[in-house]
Amino acid sequence: MANAFVVSPMKQEISLKPGDTYDGYVLVGNPADATEDFNFVATLNPFSVSGNDYRMDFETMSDWSKIVGWTKLEETSGTLAPNETKRVHFTITVPKDAPAGGQYLMLGISSKPSESGEGGVQDVVKMASLVYADIAGNTKHEGEIIKNFVPGFVASGVPMTTVEVSNNGNVHEKLTTNLTVKNVFSGEKISLTGEDKDSYDSLVMPESTRVITRNIDGLPSLGIFEVTQQVNYSGKDSNITTIMVICPIWFIVLVVVLIASIIATVCFTIHSKRKKSGGGLGKF
Numbered sequence: 279m280a281n282a283f284v285v286s287p288m289k290q291e292i293s294l295k296p297g298d299t300y301d302g303y304v305l306v307g308n309p310a311d312a313t314e315d316f317n318f319v320a321t322l323n324p325f326s327v328s329g330n331d332y333r334m335d336f337e338t339m340s341d342w343s344k345i346v347g348w349t350k351l352e353e354t355s356g357t358l359a360p361n362e363t364k365r366v367h368f369t370i371t372v373p374k375d376a377p378a379g380g381q382y383l384m385l386g387i388s389s390k391p392s393e394s395g396e397g398g399v400q401d402v403v404k405m406a407s408l409v410y411a412d413i414a415g416n417t418k419h420e421g422e423i424i425k426n427f428v429p430g431f432v433a434s435g436v437p438m439t440t441v442e443v444s445n446n447g448n449v450h451e452k453l454t455t456n457l458t459v460k461n462v463f464s465g466e467k468i469s470l471t472g473e474d475k476d477s478y479d480s481l482v483m484p485e486s487t488r489v490i491t492r493n494i495d496g497l498p499s500l501g502i503f504e505v506t507q508q509v510n511y512s513g514k515d516s517n518i519t520t521i522m523v524i525c526p527i528w529f530i531v532l533v534v535v536l537i538a539s540i541i542a543t544v545c546f547t548i549h550s551k552r553k554k555s556g557g558g559l560g561k562f
Contacts, residue, residue, distance in 0.1 A: 282309055282312060283306065283307060283308055283309070283312075283316050283318070283358075283387070283389065283405070284305075284306070284307040284309065284405075285304060285305070285306055285307075285387050285405040285406070285407055286304070286305050286307075286407075287304070287305075287407060288405075288406070288407055288408065289407070289408050289410065289481075290302065290407060290408070290409050290410065291410045291412070291481075292409065292410070292411050292412070293411075293412045293414065294370065294372050294376075294411055294412065294413050294414065295372065295413070295414045296372055296373065296374045296375065296376045296413065296414070296415065297372060297373075297374045298370075298371075298372045299369065299370070299371050299372070300369070300370040300372070301367065301368075301369050302367070302368055302369075302370070302409075303365040303366060303367045303368065304320075304365070304366045304368075304385050304387065304407040305363055305364070305365055305366075306318060306356070306358065306363065306364050306365075306366055306387050307358070307362070307363040307364075308358035308359065308360055308361065308362050308363075309360070309361070310360060310361035311360070312360040312361070313360070314360070315357050315358065315359050315360070316357065316358045316359075316389065317355070317356075317357050317389065317390040318355065318356055318357075318358070318387050318388060318389060318390055319354060319355050319387075319388045319390050320351055320353065320354050320355065320356075320366050320385065320386070320387055320388075321354070321385075321386045321388065322346050322349055322351060322368075322383055322384070322385060322386075323336040323337070323346065323383065323384045323386055324336065324337070324338060324339045324340065324343030324346050324382070324383060324384070325343060325382040325383050325384040325408055325409075326338055326340055326342060326343060326382065326483070327483050327486060330442070330486075330487045330488055330489045331489060332483075332486075332488055336384050336386070336406070341377070342379075342380055342381060342382055342483070342484060343381065343382055343383060344376075344377075344381060345370065345381035345382065345383050345409070345411055346383045348370050348371050348372055348373065348376075348381075349368055349369065349370045349371075349383060350368065350369050350371075351366065351367075351368050351385075352366070352367035352368065352369070353366065353367075355390065366385070366387070368385060370411070372413065376413050376415075377413065377415070378413050378414065378415025378416045378417050378448065378449075379412075379413060379415070379417055379418070379447075379448030379449045379484060380410065380411065380412060380413070380448065380449040380450045380483065380484050381411040381413055382408070382409065382410055382411065382450075382483070383408075383409045383411075384406045384407070384408055384409070385406065385407045385409065386404055386405070386406050387404070387405050387406070387407075388404040389404075410450055410481060412449055412450070417447070417448060417449045418446075418447040418448045418449070419447045419449065419451065419512055419513070420445070420446040420447040420512075421443060421444065421445050421446070421447065421451045421482065421511055421512025421513075421514070422443065422444045422446070422512070422514070423441075423442075423443050423509055423511050423514055423516045424442040424443060424444055424487070425440060425441065425442035425489075426440075426441055426507060426509050426516040426517075426518045427439060427440040427441075427518070428505045428506075428507050428518055428519075428520040428522060429520070429522060430520055430521065430522055430523065431522070431523050431525070432522065432523070432524045432525075433525060433526060433527050434526060434527060436493045436494065436495060437493070437494040437497060437505075437522060437524065438491050438492065438493050438494065439455075439457065439491065439492045439494065439505070439507050440489065440490070440491050441453070441455055441489070441490045441491075441492075441507070441509055442487065442488070442489045442490075443482055443487070443488055443490075443509075443511050443512075444482075444486070444487045444488075445482045445483065445484055445485065445486055445487075445488075445512070446485065447484055447512075448484050448485075449484060450481045450482060450483055450484060451481070451482045451511060451512045452479060452480075452481060452482075452511070453479070453480050453481070453482050453488070453490065453509070453510075453511045454477060454478070454479050454509070454510045454511070455477070455478050455490060455492060455507060455508065455509050455510075456477045456478075456507070456508040456510075457470060457477075457478075457492065457494065457505065457506070457507055457508075458505070458506040458508075459494060459497065459503050459504070459505050459506075460503065460504045461501065461502075461503060461504075462501075462502040462503060462504055462521065463502065468496065468497065468503070469496065470494060470495060470496050478490075478492060482511070497524060498524070499524065499526055500524060500525060500526060501523075501524050502521065502522070502523050502524075503521070503522045503524070504519060504520075504521055504522075505519070505520050505521075505522045506518070506519045
């Protein structure tokens with residue numbers, strides 16, 4: 279299983295002070311069912327985002343990625359046999375005049391093709407551990423909840439909720455959304471499935487706006503549900519409860535055809551009765 283490897287943790291949140299020295303690591307593993315040794319390269323890159331859909335940028339340096347220059351890798355490459363793991367250590371030396379607020383970097387682990395060239399063409403695969411550092415000092419927490427939306431009617435596809443928040447401060451903020459879904463008629467709580475079940479946590483970078491969409495998986499294709507979405511962000515709460523009707527287009531068409539058929543039948547019956555009644559009066 280070439281190039282199949284694991285990296286953990288995928289995200290690290292750390293709190294630092296100016297003048298601190300921090301020792302950390304990322305665990306790299308070559309799975310037990312791998313068929314060959316795993317050669318890897320470790321790199322440090324800046325981490326930022328763009329757009330409210332949070333497209334990740336691992337190339338652009340900014341005031342939020344100065345931490346890359348404060349960080350050193352203990353080693354930049356290695357080889358793992360199948361079912362072997364290794365810690366890739368890094369050290370962050372925070373300057374005494376480091377600015378307060380968030381600092382962000384990506385520690386990347388890339389597969390490295392065998393130097394022997396054996397095994398044919400080998401794709402390079404890269405995985406990342408994102409480091410979110412909070413430098414103590416004059417930190418500003420200025421987060422706002424812009425939107426908390428649950429649709430009231432869904433005709434096709436998976437129902438989806440939307441949360442939009444902004445961060446005008448100088449450090450990342452934690453965003454937590456929680457979904458509760460009940461069947462209106464039975465009052466039964468419905469257990470959600472998929473990655474977005476129930477509670478979901480994410481981080482919002484400084485000077486950015488983020489939109490989080492959540493699929494409500496596991497619901498029947500037809501029904502009426504009470505959906506409550508609770509949002510907690512930067513010390514603020516927003517709760518919304520919506521009666522959501524899920525009604526597929528084919529069902530709407532069926533109902534329209536049925537109603538049209540009933541109306542046509544009634545009209546035909548009335549017309550027939552009037553015609554018979556009118557015909558009888560004509561004989562006198």
